Amino acid sequence: MLSKNEILETVNMVEKEHLDIRTITMGISLLPCVRESADKTATAVYDRVAKKAENIVSVADELSKTYGIPIINKRVSVTPVSLITAPSDGGEIKIAKALDKAAKELGIDFLGGYSALVQKGMTSYERRFLESIPEALSATERLCSSVNVGSSKTGINMDAVKLLGNIIKQTAEKTKDKGGLGCAKFVAFCNAVEDNPFMAGAFHGIGEGETVVNVGVSGPGVVHHAIKNMKGASIDEIAEIIKKTAFKITRAGTLIAKEAAKRLNAEFGIVDLSLAPTPVMGDSVAHILEAIGLSSVGAHGTTAALALLNDAVKKGGVMASSNVGGLSGAFIPVSEDIGMINAANNGAIDINKLEAMTAVCSVGIDMVAIPGDTPAATISGIIADEAAIGMINNKTTAVRVIPVPNKKVGDSVEFGGLLGEAPIMAVSPYSSEAFISRGGRIPAPIHSNKN
Amino acid sequence: MKAIVSVIGKDKSGIIAKVSTALAEKNVNIEDISQTIVQGNFTMIMMCDLGENISVAELAGVLDKTGKEAGVIIRVQHEDIFNAMHTL
Numbered sequence: 001m002l003s004k005n006e007i008l009e010t011v012n013m014v015e016k017e018h019l020d021i022r023t024i025t026m027g028i029s030l031l032p033c034v035r036e037s038a039d040k041t042a043t044a045v046y047d048r049v050a051k052k053a054e055n056i057v058s059v060a061d062e063l064s065k066t067y068g069i070p071i072i073n074k075r076v077s078v079t080p081v082s083l084i085t086a087p088s089d090g091g092e093i094k095i096a097k098a099l100d101k102a103a104k105e106l107g108i109d110f111l112g113g114y115s116a117l118v119q120k121g122m123t124s125y126e127r128r129f130l131e132s133i134p135e136a137l138s139a140t141e142r143l144c145s146s147v148n149v150g151s152s153k154t155g156i157n158m159d160a161v162k163l164l165g166n167i168i169k170q171t172a173e174k175t176k177d178k179g180g181l182g183c184a185k186f187v188a189f190c191n192a193v194e195d196n197p198f199m200a201g202a203f204h205g206i207g208e209g210e211t212v213v214n215v216g217v218s219g220p221g222v223v224h225h226a227i228k229n230m231k232g233a234s235i236d237e238i239a240e241i242i243k244k245t246a247f248k249i250t251r252a253g254t255l256i257a258k259e260a261a262k263r264l265n266a267e268f269g270i271v272d273l274s275l276a277p278t279p280v281m282g283d284s285v286a287h288i289l290e291a292i293g294l295s296s297v298g299a300h301g302t303t304a305a306l307a308l309l310n311d312a313v314k315k316g317g318v319m320a321s322s323n324v325g326g327l328s329g330a331f332i333p334v335s336e337d338i339g340m341i342n343a344a345n346n347g348a349i350d351i352n353k354l355e356a357m358t359a360v361c362s363v364g365i366d367m368v369a370i371p372g373d374t375p376a377a378t379i380s381g382i383i384a385d386e387a388a389i390g391m392i393n394n395k396t397t398a399v400r401v402i403p404v405p406n407k408k409v410g411d412s413v414e415f416g417g418l419l420g421e422a423p424i425m426a427v428s429p430y431s432s433e434a435f436i437s438r439g440g441r442i443p444a445p446i447h448s449n450k451n
Numbered sequence: 452m453k454a455i456v457s458v459i460g461k462d463k464s465g466i467i468a469k470v471s472t473a474l475a476e477k478n479v480n481i482e483d484i485s486q487t488i489v490q491g492n493f494t495m496i497m498m499c500d501l502g503e504n505i506s507v508a509e510l511a512g513v514l515d516k517t518g519k520e521a522g523v524i525i526r527v528q529h530e531d532i533f534n535a536m537h538t539l
């Protein structure tokens with residue numbers, strides 16, 4: 001029998017602490033859509049996505065009403081598009097536009113999977129695909145793109161890393177009237193996961209089933225609320241309360257994920273319990289770290305506090321569901337977190353501290369605006385550093401930076417909505433050019449030899 | 452199907468009457484009810500059986516209207532969400 005306190009706890013989590021299901025993401029395999037021409041493939045892709053996901057918005061609304069928990073985003077992820085464009089030379093943009101059209105008609109906010117997996121090598125059609133990314137992101141509204149450049153098993157493809165520096169610069173240039181917004185929809189990964197429901201990095205891995213529902217649960221506000229009154233409590237007690245809170249949130253997510261999969265005639269994939277902040281007050285990961293005891297995120301101790309948070313979240317999640325996957329941890333996107341924005345404005349946090357933090361939490365240098373005149377090789381250097389952290393530590397790392405055209409340190413940029421606003425952060429003025437221009441591959445690390 | 456109705460708002464006369472009338476009109480059976488005043492706020496929790504007559508989503512629409520008339524916030528949620536979060 002449920003107690004009154006338990007019932008009120010759940011009600012308050014939704015009412016006052018921003019508990020929500022951040023996203024229901026339907027993964028759809030596009031492998032059956034390959035045709036001999038880009039036009040035919042584009043038509044097949046559009047038809048398949050529009051049909052498979054036709055009920056995603058109505059089902060999410062129904063579930064939201066039934067369980068009384070807001071479901072914020074409805075999304076679709078697809079097979080990495082580079083895998084289906086091989087025969088359609090130069091037709092990549094047609095497929096990008098077909099996907100964008102499907103997303104708009106379904107009423108979903110983002111569709112991810114304009115992606116390529118080039119962690120070891122790159123075929124000629126994958127190179128062509130990568131070069132199409134700036135055009136694809138500027139010609140579409142809701143399409144998200146990602147490229148996996150490295151893994152703990154294969155090492156880091158430095159040719160791809162080099163190329164991505166230029167691709168990010170071109171994407172910013174092509175979307176300069178919107179502050180380089182295209183770059184907010186592009187992620188460079190190391191150890192990309194195949195079942196991530198969160199954007200911009202979601203894609204439907206080739207090891208996945210035909211149609212899969214993955215659910216991303218959030219709740220930085222709930223965790224913050226749970227620990228803000230624990231003055232004088234030891235760190236063990238803090239870890240314990242985070243774990244228990246993560247457990248409850250994940251259980252709610254699992255229930256909704258399973259029900260969503262059933263109603264959408266899809267497999268249930270995973271629940272991704274990630275503390276994903278939004279720019280609204282009371283929904284900040286930075287504020288959790290500050291509630292743990294730091295005067296500002298960025299202070300010495302931030303990396304340790306984040307490590308504890310990330311680990312406790314994972315432990316609670318794993319206890320709550322046998323199918324926890326995706327990224328599952330804490331996100332630290334600068335522009336999407338009011339506490340991070342404040343810390344960046346105050347100079348309390350810089351890109352170097354962020355890099356250290358990415359070694360202990362999920363994802364990486366995320367939604368960081370940098371000066372528009374940052375050289376491509378410097379961006380490649382940032383990607384290489386993050387990829388190295390991921391490769392050596394057997395974890396996912398990512399880079400989503402926006403070199404905002406015509407902006408310099410001290411300025412800020414506003415993307416609006418969930419993407420928030422960001423002060424321009426300084427990058428190292430020293431050149432990475434000679435290192436990046438070498439190309440080649442960073443060999444797989446010693447611990448990849450496990451067979 | 453079982454659902455939990457929670458009513459939170461400023462205390463005034465007639466809240467229970469209004470909510471239970473709305474539920475009765477939809478043939479929803481109240482199985483358990485508890486009510487307290489927390490920091491001046493009226494807080495009521497009702498365990499309800501919706502039978503096959505009405506879905507949780509439909510009832511939410513009805514009670515939302517009742518809540519607006521009575522000046523309180525009424526939520527109705529499928530009981531599974533509470534069980535998932537609070538029981539092993």
